[in-house]
Amino acid sequence: MPATKNKNWVDFEALKRNVSFLTILEHYGLVGHFKQKGNKLTGKCPIHKGDSSTSCHIDLEKGAYRCFTRCKSMGLRGGGNILDFVADMEKFGLGQEGIKRAAKLIMEFTGTGQGTVPLPAGTPRPAPHKPEPPPENKPLAFSLHLKTDHPYFKERGITPETVRLFGLGLAEKGMMTGRIAIPIYDHRGSLVAYAGRALDAKSAEEGGKYKLPANFHKMQVLYNYHRAKDFPTLILVEGFFDCFKVYQAGFLNVCALMGTAMSDFHAGLILKTFTQVVLMLDNDPAGRRGTGDILNRLYDKIFVRVVRLEGFNGASQPDQLSERELAAALAFLKA
Numbered sequence: 001m002p003a004t005k006n007k008n009w010v011d012f013e014a015l016k017r018n019v020s021f022l023t024i025l026e027h028y029g030l031v032g033h034f035k036q037k038g039n040k041l042t043g044k045c046p047i048h049k050g051d052s053s054t055s056c057h058i059d060l061e062k063g064a065y066r067c068f069t070r071c072k073s074m075g076l077r078g079g080g081n082i083l084d085f086v087a088d089m090e091k092f093g094l095g096q097e098g099i100k101r102a103a104k105l106i107m108e109f110t111g112t113g114q115g116t117v118p119l120p121a122g123t124p125r126p127a128p129h130k131p132e133p134p135p136e137n138k139p140l141a142f143s144l145h146l147k148t149d150h151p152y153f154k155e156r157g158i159t160p161e162t163v164r165l166f167g168l169g170l171a172e173k174g175m176m177t178g179r180i181a182i183p184i185y186d187h188r189g190s191l192v193a194y195a196g197r198a199l200d201a202k203s204a205e206e207g208g209k210y211k212l213p214a215n216f217h218k219m220q221v222l223y224n225y226h227r228a229k230d231f232p233t234l235i236l237v238e239g240f241f242d243c244f245k246v247y248q249a250g251f252l253n254v255c256a257l258m259g260t261a262m263s264d265f266h267a268g269l270i271l272k273t274f275t276q277v278v279l280m281l282d283n284d285p286a287g288r289r290g291t292g293d294i295l296n297r298l299y300d301k302i303f304v305r306v307v308r309l310e311g312f313n314g315a316s317q318p319d320q321l322s323e324r325e326l327a328a329a330l331a332f333l334k335a
């Protein structure tokens, strides 16, 4: 941020440009609080601490948030950019002073352009934020009895052996009823959740293509880590089905991010476990952004190789490739 002569002036535009919403969420320990789908986050509104699990939407690309339930009626902004969000989180009040104090706080915790905004006289300093401990996924106290012979598997090219190994099947009871349930184990090998894959457009629209329990923190789990951890090389993909297809191509050393974002927890686990990483995210805008971000964070710490899915008849994600094509794309690992 350029230094300015006028001490009362702050470059709000530069601040919005340079500080991502994820940085703000990280500051408040809220990264695992939201469900992510591409650049969109959804979760309980952390500002008014409430109600439904879809009350707050954040668009990472636009750097914008909106509370769809109570914030506005509680006299808060209830939407806007990172400055509005921080002003609401800190209850700095409406108006330009609230925005200035939010900017000051953001500059303090990101270390950008420190001290260019004087606090209005007599304003109490905001209490320093205490980061919350990272959320934990508790082991499940039950396991689902699943029907393993559903035709969906064959349609997706998933073999009975894969169904058995990954413990997949149709749920006929509970919140995953009518969905293909995918058991999720944490890094210790404890069952912590089931993801439910919708089988038709209607249930995908109602509960999402993948349904996950509201208290599940996907940033704290690297899917299939407990089976991959004894290999030196990790193949990192986005989704469950990418994972299954890479396994069928001959590689059990594959983990899924369940999205395109690598959390600090994921990075720590990867760095302490593996000696090299093969990145094979989807070849679409979100996947390419994720690849760039992960490369930036890992390249000077571990050997990273990127597999770009190009030239496979337009297939843009690993689960659309045949086992033979995947084996060819990863042949360098067997050489």
Ligand SMILES: [Zn+2]
Pocket (backbone or CB within 6 Å): 045, 046, 047, 048, 049, 050, 055, 056, 067, 068, 069, 070, 071, 072
């Ligand atoms: Zn709200």
